Every structure is written in structure tokens, then in C-alpha cells.
Amino acid sequence: MTILKWMGGAMLAALILYGLNQYGLEPLREQIKSLGVFAPLGIALLRGVSIILPILPSTAYLLLAGTLLGFKTGVATVVIADLLFCQAAFFIARSYGRKPVKKLIGEQAMERVESFNKNQLEDNLFMMTGLLMTGLFDFVSYAIGLSGTPWRRFAPALILSVVISDPPLVALGAGILEGGKVILGFAILGIFGLAITRLITQRSQKSAID
Incomplete structure (x- = not known):
């Protein structure tokens, strides 16, 4: 499953690069803008499907949103999609x-989901939030639902994780191609912070299992 996700992400990245090389960024963005509300809606639905069906790549859509929609619209699109579909x-x-x-x-995805149930996430808000901030947030959403965690405990963790983890990757997609140093700097700092958070969460997860 991990191989499939990486292959899917690589194919999506290749399509984006092909489009940029073939048509250039600005013409491509103009075509996206011409779709109006359907452009963000399309990316939101793609992101959502990748959450409900975790065999599909999801991180690539953050970069895609930043590249094609710009930072503000891209962030709004993926944040709304994540809040809706993770709750779904x-x-x-x-x-x-x-x-x-x-x-x-x-079956393979279910094994990953089951592995998170061993951590008693419903009793650990920090670990719940930290795991939702990783690339495995789709599996974690299923695991938290299976654990019997009340929605009122899941929702704050989800909101916090999405607000913190989505903007840096969208900014990376927007900053590299726009040449925005401020946005790119924010993206790098944010990704560095997410890496530290993931490391701390993994150690906490291992301690909980032991």
C-alpha cells in the first residue's frame, strides 16, 4: 500500500510538471481560474477521496492546491476538505x-488502522493531535472512530492538526513556483516543525505500546 501511495504521488507530480513544462504556470492557472468554483471543488473532492480510500496519495494534493490555486485559496480548499472527510x-x-x-x-489498510488502536488514543489528546498531523491522518481518523472516542474529543484534535499541518505544504507548492521568499520560508519552517512533532509523536506512540 505504501508503494501504491508513493507511485500515485509520483504520477501526480509528473502530471503537474508535464503541464507546467507544456503550457507554463500562468496559462495553466488561468485555465484553472476559468473553472471558477469547480477548480477548488475538484481538488477538494480528490483530496477527500484520498482520505476515505487511503490507498490513494493525499499529500500531493496539498502541493497541487498551492501550485494551482495559490496560498490562500489552496489552504481554504484543503482545510475544508480535511475537516469534512476526516470526520466522514x-x-x-x-x-x-x-x-x-x-x-x-x-485488509492492508485495516492492519495499519488497527495498529493505532493499541495506543489508547481516546485518552491522549496530545498523541491524537500529533498523529493527525502526520501523513497517516486518514488511518488515524478511522482508528479514532473505531476506538469509541466521542466526537467532541476528536473534533478539537482534528481542527488543531489541520490548521497547523496543512498550510506549510500548501505554501511549499505556492512558494516554489511563485518565487515568494516569505511563503517559501514559512513553508520550510512549518515542515521542519511538523517533522519534529512527528518524531515526538512516534516516540510517544512507541512508549504507549511498550
């Missing part, structure tokens, strides 16, 4: 249980 994954797991979730996402 949570409620699917909470409402229907393990068997339907396993049929939906597959």
Missing part, C-alpha cells in the same frame, strides 16, 4: 464498525 472517516468507523471499514479500505 471517523463517523463511518464509529457508526458501522470494523467489518464495513475493512471492506471499504482493504
